[in-house]
Amino acid sequence: MPIPDLRWQDFLDIFIIAFIVYRLLLLVVDTRAMQLLKGLFVLAAVAVVAYFLELKALTWLLSRLLGALFIAIPILFQPELRRVLEELGRGHLWRVREIQERAESLAEELLRALLYLQGHRIGALVVLQKNTGLKEVWRSAVSLRAALSQELLVSLFWPGNPLHDGAVILDREMVIAASCYLPLTEKSDLSRWYGTRHRAALGVTEISDALALVVSEERGEVSLAVNGHLSRGLNEDQIRRLLLHYFRGGEKESSLWERFREELKGDVDLERTDSRE
Incomplete structure (x- = not known):
């Protein structure tokens, strides 16, 4: 498959997304949500390893578990999500003043x-x-x-x-x-x-x-x-x-x-x- 030519807009697009993700992570540092993200990364890494090793039972279990967690996150972490949205509303995502x-x-x-x-x-x-x-x-x-x-x-x-x-x-x-x-x-x-x-x-x-x-x-x-x-x-x-x-x-x-x-x-x-x- 030929690799598509990269435009300067693609680099700008990647930079903006990376900056947004970085600022969002700063908002959840030292909160329960940050610990949850770390746990999700660990589960995702184990799921990838299980997939490549063709551990079908473990892959099936982790895929169902991750799916259930993504549904439960908004319910379990309402205070943290509300705080992130409030910070976005105040414009703190773009401030360096904090x-x-x-x-x-x-x-x-x-x-x-x-x-x-x-x-x-x-x-x-x-x-x-x-x-x-x-x-x-x-x-x-x-x-x-x-x-x-x-x-x-x-x-x-x-x-x-x-x-x-x-x-x-x-x-x-x-x-x-x-x-x-x-x-x-x-x-x-x-x-x-x-x-x-x-x-x-x-x-x-x-x-x-x-x-x-x-x-x-x-x-x-x-x-x-x-x-x-x-x-x-x-x-x-x-x-x-x-x-x-x-x-x-x-x-x-x-x-x-x-x-x-x-x-x-x-x-x-x-x-x-x-x-x-």
């Missing part, structure tokens, strides 16, 4: 947690994982895989909590693990007044591209470690800008620190060595 709103929401959650810990002089160490995985660090820690929230972070660092001793590692909007023990910095020229949290923050940023935020319980200040450098005394606006850069994603990792370092000049003394926490 990504920005999500980043702002996550940044505010983490910012409020840091400010609360700072105000109550509760020590904390939060590592923001980026491109370099930190599995070798958190594999021996307490795995959480929980959604980021102010309440969760504050409770993790609350004095007396079994998990408060150690770092919390975040991967964008997910809290991966708590009570993580990080490698300490190998720098020999640091002041002896640098405590374990600051040395651990420097250490993890020397072996990865992660960001580390430290809340000092003695000085009541928030510090940033990145690329083996430490900045102390960040104010609320500086922390918010940093977190927005992180949660938005897509920033060039090499330029993020350089730009933020320039913003800190004049406001924060980089790598001051009189910290006792």
Whole structure:
């Protein structure tokens, strides 16, 4: 059979359909409907394998099961389908603004947690994982895989909590693990007044591209470690800008620190060595 000539309209048609499917999938992420789709894909894959292996009984059973599921889906998942239709009606299918709103929401959650810990002089160490995985660090820690929230972070660092001793590692909007023990910095020229949290923050940023935020319980200040450098005394606006850069994603990792370092000049003394926490 000869292959028909492809027109430019065909490529446009494929692109539009792929974009619509992609946006629809974004609407059902983290819902029961997403789990259902995963299950359907598994059943469909098993059905295809059974068909090619000529397993007639299994093929017959799966074909009937899939047919029944497609009829039952609109009944079982009315709330999810209604939500998708409402989002379409509001035009969210075509908006990129929701990504920005999500980043702002996550940044505010983490910012409020840091400010609360700072105000109550509760020590904390939060590592923001980026491109370099930190599995070798958190594999021996307490795995959480929980959604980021102010309440969760504050409770993790609350004095007396079994998990408060150690770092919390975040991967964008997910809290991966708590009570993580990080490698300490190998720098020999640091002041002896640098405590374990600051040395651990420097250490993890020397072996990865992660960001580390430290809340000092003695000085009541928030510090940033990145690329083996430490900045102390960040104010609320500086922390918010940093977190927005992180949660938005897509920033060039090499330029993020350089730009933020320039913003800190004049406001924060980089790598001051009189910290006792």
